[in-house]
Amino acid sequence: xxxxxxxxxxxxxxxxxxxxxxxxxxxxxxxxxxxxxxxxxxxxxxxxxxxxxxxxxxxxxxxxxxxxxxxxxxxxxxxxxxxxxxxxxxxxxxxxxxxxxxxxxxxxxxxxxxxxxxxxxxxxxxxxxxxxxxxxxxxxxxxxxxxxxxxxxxxxxxxxxxxxxxxxxxxxxxxxxxxxxxxxxxxxxxxxxxxxxxxxxxxxxxxxxxxxxxxxxxxxxxxxxxxxxxxxxxxxxxxxxxxxxxxxxxxxxxxxxxxxxxxxxxxxxxxxxxxxxxxxxxxxxxxxxxxxxxxxxxx
Amino acid sequence: xxxxxxxxxxxxxxxxxxxxxxxxxxxxxxxxxxxxxxxxxxxxxxxxxxxxxxxxxxxxxxxxxxxxxxxxxxxxxxxxxxxxxxxxxxxxxxxxxxxxxxxxxxxxxxxxxxxxxxxxxxxxxxxxxxxxxxxxxxxxxxxxxxxxxxxxxxxxxxxxxxxxxxxxxxxxxxxxxxxxxxxxxxxxxxxxxxxxxxxxxxxxxxxxxxxxxxxxxxxxxxxxxxxxxxxxxxxxxxxxxxxxxxxxxxxxxxxxxxxxx
Numbered sequence: 001x002x003x004x005x006x007x008x009x010x011x012x013x014x015x016x017x018x019x020x021x022x023x024x025x026x027x028x029x030x031x032x033x034x035x036x037x038x039x040x041x042x043x044x045x046x047x048x049x050x051x052x053x054x055x056x057x058x059x060x061x062x063x064x065x066x067x068x069x070x071x072x073x074x075x076x077x078x079x080x081x082x083x084x085x086x087x088x089x090x091x092x093x094x095x096x097x098x099x100x101x102x103x104x105x106x107x108x109x110x111x112x113x114x115x116x117x118x119x120x121x122x123x124x125x126x127x128x129x130x131x132x133x134x135x136x137x138x139x140x141x142x143x144x145x146x147x148x149x150x151x152x153x154x155x156x157x158x159x160x161x162x163x164x165x166x167x168x169x170x171x172x173x174x175x176x177x178x179x180x181x182x183x184x185x186x187x188x189x190x191x192x193x194x195x196x197x198x199x200x201x202x203x204x205x206x207x208x209x210x211x212x213x214x215x216x217x218x219x220x221x222x223x224x225x226x227x228x229x230x231x232x233x234x235x236x237x238x239x240x241x242x243x244x245x246x247x248x249x250x251x252x253x254x255x256x257x258x259x260x261x262x263x264x265x266x267x268x269x270x271x272x273x274x275x276x277x278x279x280x281x282x283x284x285x286x287x288x289x290x291x292x293x294x295x296x297x298x299x
Numbered sequence: 300x301x302x303x304x305x306x307x308x309x310x311x312x313x314x315x316x317x318x319x320x321x322x323x324x325x326x327x328x329x330x331x332x333x334x335x336x337x338x339x340x341x342x343x344x345x346x347x348x349x350x351x352x353x354x355x356x357x358x359x360x361x362x363x364x365x366x367x368x369x370x371x372x373x374x375x376x377x378x379x380x381x382x383x384x385x386x387x388x389x390x391x392x393x394x395x396x397x398x399x400x401x402x403x404x405x406x407x408x409x410x411x412x413x414x415x416x417x418x419x420x421x422x423x424x425x426x427x428x429x430x431x432x433x434x435x436x437x438x439x440x441x442x443x444x445x446x447x448x449x450x451x452x453x454x455x456x457x458x459x460x461x462x463x464x465x466x467x468x469x470x471x472x473x474x475x476x477x478x479x480x481x482x483x484x485x486x487x488x489x490x491x492x493x494x495x496x497x498x499x500x501x502x503x504x505x506x507x508x509x510x511x512x513x514x515x516x517x518x519x520x521x522x523x524x525x526x527x528x529x530x531x532x533x534x535x536x537x538x539x540x541x542x543x544x545x546x547x548x549x550x551x552x553x554x555x556x557x558x559x560x
Contacts, residue, residue, distance in 0.1 A: 092367045093367060094367065094368075176404070178400060178402060178404035179404060179406060180365075181362065181365070181398075181400060181404065182400065182404045182405075182406065182466070182469075183406075183416070183420075184362065184365060184393060185360065185362060185393055185397060185398035185400075185470070186393070186394075186397070186416060186417035186420070186469065186470070186473060187390050187391070187393045187394035187417060187420070187421065187473060188390070188416075188417075188420045189390050189420075192420045196416075196420065197406060201407060
């Protein structure tokens with residue numbers, strides 16, 4: 001094929017954009033690795049931060065992030081999957097309820113994350129927690145109606161819900177109609193068809209979506225600022241009502257609230273590196289599961 | 300070919316449709332079809348594309364229930380009982396009236412699990428009984444000899460014709476009384492088609508079979524009775540040999556002789 005001038009221009013432009021993206025990524029990751037790797041040590045990963053926040057380690061933040069992520073997953077993912085099953089398998093395409101739910105999901109996905117933080121504060125902490133305190137406790141000090149790892153996790157669960165719903169719906173739709181028909185024609189109920197045929201065949205896609213949603217939720221900071229993340233907390237949360245440290249929030253605190261910003265820099269980079277490794281490994285897991293589940297569908 | 304007819308006292312009417320109308324939203328796909336289906340015989344539904352024969356077939360085991368805007372009027376009787384009656388569970392209807400689809404649709408599971416599926420969802424826990432029924436069904440579907448050494452391998456590794464026979468075995472495993480077949484051989488090569496047709500002739504001994512087909516020759520080869528549909532209406536229904544030699548309606552003759560369709 002003969003290349004005209006226009007082809008060369010287009011190829012040049014697209015190539016340049018690619019180079020810009022790769023360069024940005026390389027600089028970003030390179031810088032983090034360059035400054036972060038020397039900080040990583042067994043002590044950094046396993047010790048509590050010192051009183052100045054800069055010395056010591058970040059173990060409470062790692063623990064808090066993982067704990068919060070697990071809680072968030074347990075709370076949000078089942079609801080998200082159930083909603084997607086309702087939308088694709090049970091609701092008729094013309095149903096008004098389904099339309100309303102879809103509109104709600106799409107709008108939820110477009111809400112800025114800081115708004116979720118305010119929602120968590122207003123709804124979970126003040127309304128739900130406050131009501132629980134008023135109903136069950138005489139104590140004027142709040143028991144449930146204060147920031148805690150529970151409310152932060154629930155807030156993030158709401159934030160990740162749209163991603164879980166949309167990706168699960170997508171995965172369910174990939175299951176051919178013929179398989180549903182075959183199952184129904186054998187006398188399976190709708191529930192049996194969903195449980196035995198549709199879900200097993202959509203498993204890979206659903207897991208991928210769930211992990212991507214979780215890895216996004218794990219790194220979010222804005223929604224948890226008001227809801228339970230603590231600046232400095234040398235002990236680990238043992239109760240759902242405890243506050244907790246979080247890697248992302250720790251980065252924010254180190255960068256903006258440390259008395260000596262220059263001294264905090266190595267710790268800052270180390271923390272960012274750990275957070276990135278955590279979310280990247282989740283994403284990698286998603287990629288592996290996706291390719292495996294594709295392989296499983298082949299003979 | 301030893302034909303059974305309505306006059307034979309051993310073989311009565313298995314299914315009846317009385318003044319059946321089927322709609323997709325505002326469109327009427329089937330108009331006033333009344334038809335009796337003879338027990339343990341093969342009835343072929345023929346007619347040009349879009350004449351409604353597949354729609355009619357899917358009404359016989361309430362598979363049309365799964366289509367959102369589809370509505371069925373009139374009575375469809377199985378052994379004299381209306382399968383659309385309020386108290387009837389469509390799941391129960393589909394156990395008695397099985398279905399084989401145009402495109403073979405095995406589950407992405409092992410050969411064994413495919414055939415065992417219907418039994419297991421029906422609550423059968425006895426492993427020996429399931430294994431025994433799987434073997435019987437595969438034998439009845441003339442597939443056992445080809446797959447007996449690889450029951451645990453994926454059903455997706457079978458050839459197209461084998462997959463379709465597997466779907467028939469899967470359908471047989473739950474002891475249906477009627478088997479609906481929607482152009483079961485249309486995607487197969489001539490040899491695989493011949494095997495399916497031979498199988499249909501054998502299954503007729505135990506089951507009532509209703510088959511939709513595009514091929515006149517196939518209808519002539521496998522069926523005892525033929526019903527000709529045109530534009531949503533049942534034009535003519537009768538003994539296959541009669542239909543193909545001396546049709547009573549002009550439309551039927553034109554279609555069978557290939558003048559349209």
